[in-house]
Amino acid sequence: MTTVEWLTFSGGPSDNILRFAKAVHQFAFAHGRQKDGVWMADYVYGCLDDEALEWFEDLEPKIREDWTHLRSAMMKEFRQSKFVPTAPPAAMGPPTMSLRELQKYFAV
Numbered sequence: 001m002t003t004v005e006w007l008t009f010s011g012g013p014s015d016n017i018l019r020f021a022k023a024v025h026q027f028a029f030a031h032g033r034q035k036d037g038v039w040m041a042d043y044v045y046g047c048l049d050d051e052a053l054e055w056f057e058d059l060e061p062k063i064r065e066d067w068t069h070l071r072s073a074m075m076k077e078f079r080q081s082k083f084v085p086t087a088p089p090a091a092m093g094p095p096t097m098s099l100r101e102l103q104k105y106f107a108v
Helices: 017-030 037-047 050-057 067-078 099-106
Strands: none
Touching: 017 037, 017 067, 037 067, 050 067
C-alpha cells in the first residue's frame, strides 16, 4: 500500500490559498497527474478541514469534481485579503473638518 502525503487546508486566516494551490500542483506533477483535474480535486478533498471542508460540501458537483473549477472557487473564497481586518476609525487619525465646521462645535 502506498502512503500518501496529505497537505492540509482549513480555510483559516493562517492558511495561504496560493501556497496551497501551488503545493497541490507540485504534488500532482510529482505523480504525473498535473493534467488530471478530477484526480487533483479528489486529492484536495482529502486535504480539507474545518471551514474549508464545510464550504466544499456545499459546492455544486461540477466545481467539486474538477480542480480547475475548484481552484478558481477556492481562490475567490479564501484569498487572504478576505481576512485582513480593517483598522477601526480611531486608528485612522482624527477626522478632518473645515474651520467653519469646527467653529460650530466650539461656538460659545
